[in-house]
Amino acid sequence: MTDGGSSVPRRQLGRYLRAAREQAGISLEMAARELEVSRATMYRIEGGGTAVRKADVVAMCTHYGVPAEMTTALVALAAETKAKGWWHAYGDAIPSWFELYVGLEAAASRLRHWEPASLPGLLQTREYAEELLRSNPAMPPTEVGRLVEVRVERRNILGRRSPPPPRLEVILDEVVLRRQCSAMAAQLAHLQDRIGDGSAVVRVVPIRAAGLSYALTGGGFVILDFPTNGIRTAEPTTVYSESLTGALYLDKPAEVAAYAKVWQALEGLALDPPRSADLIAAIRRET
Numbered sequence: 001m002t003d004g005g006s007s008v009p010r011r012q013l014g015r016y017l018r019a020a021r022e023q024a025g026i027s028l029e030m031a032a033r034e035l036e037v038s039r040a041t042m043y044r045i046e047g048g049g050t051a052v053r054k055a056d057v058v059a060m061c062t063h064y065g066v067p068a069e070m071t072t073a074l075v076a077l078a079a080e081t082k083a084k085g086w087w088h089a090y091g092d093a094i095p096s097w098f099e100l101y102v103g104l105e106a107a108a109s110r111l112r113h114w115e116p117a118s119l120p121g122l123l124q125t126r127e128y129a130e131e132l133l134r135s136n137p138a139m140p141p142t143e144v145g146r147l148v149e150v151r152v153e154r155r156n157i158l159g160r161r162s163p164p165p166p167r168l169e170v171i172l173d174e175v176v177l178r179r180q181c182s183a184m185a186a187q188l189a190h191l192q193d194r195i196g197d198g199s200a201v202v203r204v205v206p207i208r209a210a211g212l213s214y215a216l217t218g219g220g221f222v223i224l225d226f227p228t229n230g231i232r233t234a235e236p237t238t239v240y241s242e243s244l245t246g247a248l249y250l251d252k253p254a255e256v257a258a259y260a261k262v263w264q265a266l267e268g269l270a271l272d273p274p275r276s277a278d279l280i281a282a283i284r285r286e287t
Contacts, residue, residue: 010052011104118176129152174205205270213269214262221259
């Protein structure tokens with residue numbers, strides 16, 4: 001698992017096609033009618049949510065008046081959108097809206113994860129992940145095992161050698177660490193191991209010291225930064241925010257800036273890494 005599979009090429013192609021359409025002064029609805037596809041399909045293509053056939057890229061480029069040389073480059077990029085990442089082996093067990101995230105996570109150079117409800121997937125033990133998934137009444141029991149394997153597989157990016165692993169920075173609510181479950185003792189030990197080997201920088205927002213803050217009123221999110229080296233333009237910093245039935249991928253500068261301010265506020269509320277490690281150790285002793 002060394003790259004983002006098809007996720008990064010899909011996003012890059014989508015941005016190029018959206019820019020070409022907008023430069024041509026063609027609305028999304030007009031383009032959809034001309035290409036005989038639904039508006040939702042056009043939205044997914046431009047958002048990087050689906051692979052794109054070469055013939056469709058040629059049709060779009062022709063309709064938008066894209067020069068031949070650029071069309072050739074986009075057709076080549078379209079071929080990469082069909083590349084299979086490791087997660088494709090799990091088929092329908094991974095929702096389509098999360099599949100994109102798995103690829104982006106694998107391609108990121110830095111991950112900033114705020115989690116007020118549970119341990120982040122990259123830091124979960126197999127047992128914790130299974131207990132958490134089984135608590136979901138909408139989760140078919142037959143799918144739990146495969147989804148646990150996905151979470152275990154995702155953790156491999158933290159120990160990879162090439163490309164370098166992403167820098168994982170996590171801020172947790174202390175409540176997450178004190179929530180009672182049968183897997184928590186082993187989970188806390190695993191968390192300490194990941195802190196100790198440098199796989200993650202973990203900070204904890206203490207219950208007693210936090211007080212009221214707007215930064216604590218929203219749900220969890222991840223800010224993903226991407227490498228700047230290479231031939232192509234770097235992926236834009238992206239915010240991932242998940243709900244029960246879908247997710248948001250936000251990469252407009254104003255959107256990213258809003259979440260960056262929340263992250264900064266959370267840093268101000270959280271203990272520094274050494275004191276956070278001490279608190280985790282104390283909670284583990286109490287467990």
